[in-house]
Amino acid sequence: TPPTNDGGTNDSGTNGTRANGSELVRFDKVTKRFGGTTVLDRLDFSVSTGKHVTLIGPSGSGKTTILRLLMTLVRPDEGTIRVDGDYLTHEERGGQLVKAGDRHVREVRKKIGMVFQHFNLFPNMKVLRNVTEAPVHVLGLDKDEAEQRGRELIELVGLTEQLDKYPSQLSGGQQQRVAIARALAMRPQVLLLDEVTSALDPELVAGVLDVLRDIATTTDITMLVVTHEMNFARDISDAVLMFDQGRIVESGSPDKMFSDPEHDRTREFLSTVL
Numbered sequence: 001t002p003p004t005n006d007g008g009t010n011d012s013g014t015n016g017t018r019a020n021g022s023e024l025v026r027f028d029k030v031t032k033r034f035g036g037t038t039v040l041d042r043l044d045f046s047v048s049t050g051k052h053v054t055l056i057g058p059s060g061s062g063k064t065t066i067l068r069l070l071m072t073l074v075r076p077d078e079g080t081i082r083v084d085g086d087y088l089t090h091e092e093r094g095g096q097l098v099k100a101g102d103r104h105v106r107e108v109r110k111k112i113g114m115v116f117q118h119f120n121l122f123p124n125m126k127v128l129r130n131v132t133e134a135p136v137h138v139l140g141l142d143k144d145e146a147e148q149r150g151r152e153l154i155e156l157v158g159l160t161e162q163l164d165k166y167p168s169q170l171s172g173g174q175q176q177r178v179a180i181a182r183a184l185a186m187r188p189q190v191l192l193l194d195e196v197t198s199a200l201d202p203e204l205v206a207g208v209l210d211v212l213r214d215i216a217t218t219t220d221i222t223m224l225v226v227t228h229e230m231n232f233a234r235d236i237s238d239a240v241l242m243f244d245q246g247r248i249v250e251s252g253s254p255d256k257m258f259s260d261p262e263h264d265r266t267r268e269f270l271s272t273v274l
């Protein structure tokens with residue numbers, strides 16, 4: 001069934017100007033199944049522009065699948081996903097919404113940046129080139145401009161001294177900070193962070209979280225975060241969504257969620273991670 005355009009809202013926008021407090025990410029009745037298992041069950045949620053939303057919940061509850069849907073690494077079985085008013089899952093052809101083609105998906109996905117658990121840097125490129133490669137080759141940015149911006153981002157993640165090193169010469173924490181700079185270099189409107197510290201040695205975690213706190217407070221980028229670092233979640237989140245078995249069981253401000261959760265499932269989960 002084709003999705004309906006809710007409430008007659010015109011999503012097309014003009015020159016990137018959107019209504020204040022607009023929804024940058026919106027899932028409508030998104031269902032994802034793997035084999036016979038329903039991993040996400042008619043999921044509705046949205047993230048407003050500039051907000052930081054954290055997804056928490058037990059392993060297997062569907063959190064990573066949400067980020068992978070946004071990166072179009074997987075496609076939903078049902079429902080629609082919109083980013084900045086544009087459908088990621090669908091496109092308009094002859095006045096009708098049809099399943100999005102690859103080209104349309106590539107365009108909408110440019111609005112999204114992601115940092116993975118395993119940083120996946122280009123091993124044969126130095127730090128600066130890791131950050132400038134995609135802006136030059138995908139966005140078509142002028143090389144000097146990309147380098148200037150790259151240096152700024154590398155400074156933001158505290159790696160100016162490492163500019164000329166290869167990934168193998170860096171610690172895991174430093175590599176992850178390069179991955180953060182690389183994602184930001186594409187000027188995404190929303191940054192997805194998937195367990196970005198869980199592959200790091202414990203002593204390297206704080207440095208990466210400090211950089212992310214800094215980005216959360218000094219930039220206006222929208223963030224969608226999956227993490228088991230509850231103190232970090234509490235610090236940076238505007239809202240926390242608690243998942244269980246592919247559904248949101250509870251959502252609210254970090255203070256409410258961490259100090260006074262409503263649901264047994266949330267209390268149970270928090271008692272295992274706090």
Ligand code: ADP
Nearest residue numbers: 034035039057058059060061062063064065066
């Ligand atoms: P979380 O991030 O909350 O740990 P995931 O979104 O990774 O949860 O996974 C949700 C469920 O979907 C799990 O049961 C997982 O095994 C299953 N799953 C995820 N990706 C795939 C896949 N590509 N094929 C089959 N099952 C998958």
